[in-house]
Amino acid sequence: DQQVKQNSPSLSVQEGRISILNCDYTNSMFDYFLWYKKYPAEGPTFLISISSIKDKNEDGRFTVFLNKSAKHLSLHIVPSQPGDSAVYFCAATLTFGSGTYKYIFGTGTRLKVLA
Amino acid sequence: KAGVTQTPRYLIKTRGQQVTLSCSPISGHRSVSWYQQTPGQGLQFLFEYFSETQRNKGNFPGRFSGRQFSNSRSEMNVSTLELGDSALYLCASGEDSSSGNTIYFGEGSWLTVV
Numbered sequence: 001d002q003q004v005k006q007n008s009p010s011l012s013v014q015e016g017r018i019s020i021l022n023c024d025y026t027n028s029m030f031d032y033f034l035w036y037k038k039y040p041a042e043g044p045t046f047l048i049s050i051s052s053i054k055d056k057n058e059d060g061r062f063t064v065f066l067n068k069s070a071k072h073l074s075l076h077i078v079p080s081q082p083g084d085s086a087v088y089f090c091a092a093t094l095t096f097g098s099g100t101y102k103y104i105f106g107t108g109t110r111l112k113v114l115a
Numbered sequence: 116k117a118g119v120t121q122t123p124r125y126l127i128k129t130r131g132q133q134v135t136l137s138c139s140p141i142s143g144h145r146s147v148s149w150y151q152q153t154p155g156q157g158l159q160f161l162f163e164y165f166s167e168t169q170r171n172k173g174n175f176p177g178r179f180s181g182r183q184f185s186n187s188r189s190e191m192n193v194s195t196l197e198l199g200d201s202a203l204y205l206c207a208s209g210e211d212s213s214s215g216n217t218i219y220f221g222e223g224s225w226l227t228v229v
Binding site: 091093107108 | 225
């Protein structure tokens with residue numbers, strides 16, 4: 001049961017244009033959503049996050065949008081740069097009463113920004 | 116602050132052997148979690164430790180085990196290795212917070228089972 005889905009395995013975008021990466025989830029109890037970027041042979045790097053009580057969070061060129069009614073999350077990168085070429089993972093967390101939490105990751109989307 | 120450190124970075128083992136991977140979390144982080152990444156499978160959660168106790172466990176067989184020490188350093192062990200265990204094993208550390216729990220990854224340990 002894949003609770004967090006990234007349906008596009010890959011995406012190509014021209015440099016300077018907008019990149020939109022999408023993520024769908026099924027569990028309405030997720031309380032926190034994050035995006036990680038991963039270069040080959042490196043560990044994932046935290047990019048940006050959003051609480052489930054918000055619908056938008058912006059950090060420089062990166063904006064995450066959350067549509068709770070559609071259970072949909074998206075990451076916008078504007079403008080896209082060649083250095084943004086990487087695999088992007090969407091993640092959602094479940095926080096339990098004891099304060100413990102669990103991360104669930106999507107399968108990733110490979111972004112290629114063309115110069 | 117130094118990041119999450121994993122050792123070894125690369126290793127090759129033979130089917131049937133066992134392997135131990137090590138992870139040093141970011142200073143001050145008490146939560147350590149482990150993930151397996153294989154092509155097309157994303158990041159599969161193995162287990163999470165906090166204050167030397169396993170708090171969460173994913174759906175992996177008992178051959179996969181872990182532990183955490185009093186200094187928050189963690190190890191994971193895979194016994195009776197199978198070819199399908201070949202993967203990138205990632206460790207992540209985090210602070211324990213009730214308001215958003217961002218975890219930070221190490222560079223991973225690449226395991227090849229032959």
